[in-house]
Amino acid sequence: MSGQFKYGVSLYSYTEDFGSIMTLEDGFDHAADTGATGIEILGETHVECYPEPSKEWLDTWFGLLDRYQLEPTNMCSWVDTKLRLGRQLTVEEGAGELERDLRLAHRLGFKFLRPKFGVIDAQLTPDPIWSGAVERVLDLANKFDIVICPEIHSPTPIRHPAVEGYIDFIERTGTPNFRLLIDTGIFQNRPLKGWQHEVPEGDSDHAKLINGIAVDPEEFLDIAKYVAFIQAKFHYINDDLQCENIPWDKVIPVLKRAGYSGYLSSEYEGAREPWVAIDQVRRQHVMMRQLEAQYDAALADA
Amino acid sequence: MYEYQLIQATGFRNYGPEDAREGVEVRLRLPNYRGMRLSLLDGVDVTLDDEFFSYEITKLRLHGEVYDLDAMRDATTVRWAMGDFGSVLVPKAGGLAPGIHRVKVAARVRSPYFPPHLQPLPVNGERLATIVLP
Structure with missing residues (x-):
């Protein structure tokens, strides 16, 4: 019914290590040793x-890709609509931010670009300039064969006006160069323990971020045809190889049933300490590969 | 390479003429997981021992240039990149005596993708740090 997943690692996973105890080459080494074939970065x-x-x-950069046999997957970028205190970016300025990052992503060999748009309210509605800005760079993205994919990230669920807006845009323009990126943090259904977040305690978003918004993995099937890339967000995998926050045993079968055969790009976002992420990413890869193999074996037996 | 903590041990020192110190420098790593344009940093609060200095009066030195709050807010083309150090300049006549001091900072970072009521959010650091020279 479907192909196999591709496994990748986002260097974001090593945020607490990078720059103090980890170089770029170290990051490549850790990512490649998981058996991953793709590497994701933050520009x-x-x-x-x-x-x-x-x-x-x-x-x-190209020497590392070659030596570690990794392909560039997704480059994360930002459209800082509130670059200034006094006013928002215009559509043209927003397009300029996207063009800057498309050109860099293309130079580095990436096939996906994730722009993080600024928002205008507590419901996390993306700044309305996003659609005009993206429309202005679609030809360039097409020329570079890059898919621009905004991220559906907790606390924004799948059923949300922002997601509807992105899907309307895909349908209206008919473009092959704009799709969705799903961050698996939306499926988190058990609370994080001992996790520090910059969002202050008591804020309405704090509880959502700690407890998870528990999107039903089955909802993925509704939007699967619009999804180009998955950031496999996770927070803690214990010594029994169990993820304590995200129901991967539900998520992986849904992705398989949907026919998803793109990347699962590890994005560790757990305890904010150095020297934790390296092994956590390895654990996640074992867990995801085992769940995929179990699904395939069950299908073969049926 | 950075020291892991936000507040770096090296670079914590008095500034100004040796016989009339004007204040204290606190060296920071990038207070964000991504490089950012300086206009996204809305000043840095600093506490030296128990004395508080507001983000409205501290300044930042980055790449040799000094920015007060207004200059920081206008710095839409200056990047504080991953790997760059920035030094917060805290006006404190006489500076601090050599020895160990408790230092706290709150770097006020605006992330446009956060809900408006959470902009800016403080990126906090606290540690004991050592002034070596008077």
Whole structure:
């Protein structure tokens, strides 16, 4: 019914390590040793002299891809609509942010670009400039063969006006260069323990972020045809190889049934301490591969 | 490479003429998981021992340039990149005596993708740090 998942790692996983105890090459080494075939980065974090890396840095980048046999998957970017206190970005300025990152993503070999749009309210409605800005760069994305995919991320669930707006845009334009990215944090249904978040305690979003918004994984089937990339967000996998927050035993079969054969790109976001993520990512890869194998075996037996 | 903590041990020192110190520098790593344009940083509160200094009066030195709050808010083309150090300049006549001090900072970071009522959010750091020279 479907192909196999592709497994990747986002260097975001190593946020607490990168820059103090981990270099870019260390990150490649850790990612590749999981058996991953793809690497995801944050442009503003992992590209030296972003958005204009030096020739030497580019040589390093392509050398690492070659040595570790990793392909660039998704580059995360931001459209900082509130760059200024006094006013929002215009549509043209928003398009400029997207163009800057499309050009960089293309230079580095990425096939997906995740822009994080600024929002205008507590419901996390993306700034309305997003659609005009994206429309202006669709031709460029098409020329570069890059899919722009905004991220559906907790506390925004699948059934949300922002998601409807993105899907309307895909249908209206007919573009192949705009799709959804799903962050699996939306499926979190058990609370995080001992986790620190920058959102203050007592804020209405705090409880959602700690307890999870528990989107029913079955809802993925409603939007599967619009999904191009999955960030496999997770927070803690215990010594028995059980994820304590996200019901992967429900999520993986749904993704398989939907025929998803794109990337599961690990995104560890747990305890904010160094030296934790490296093994957590390895645990997640074992767990996800086992669940995929179980699904395939059950299908073969049926 | 950065020291892991937000507040760096190295770079914690008095500034100004040796016989008339004007204040204290506190060196920080990038107070964000991504490089950011400086206009997204809305100043830094600092507490030295028990003395509080508001983000409205501290300044930031980045790449050799000094920014007060207004200049920071206008700095839409300056990037504080991953790997760059920034030093908060805290006006404190006489500086601090050599020795160990408790230092707290709250870097006020605006993330446009956060709901408006959570902009800015403080990125906090606290540690004991050592002034070596008077």
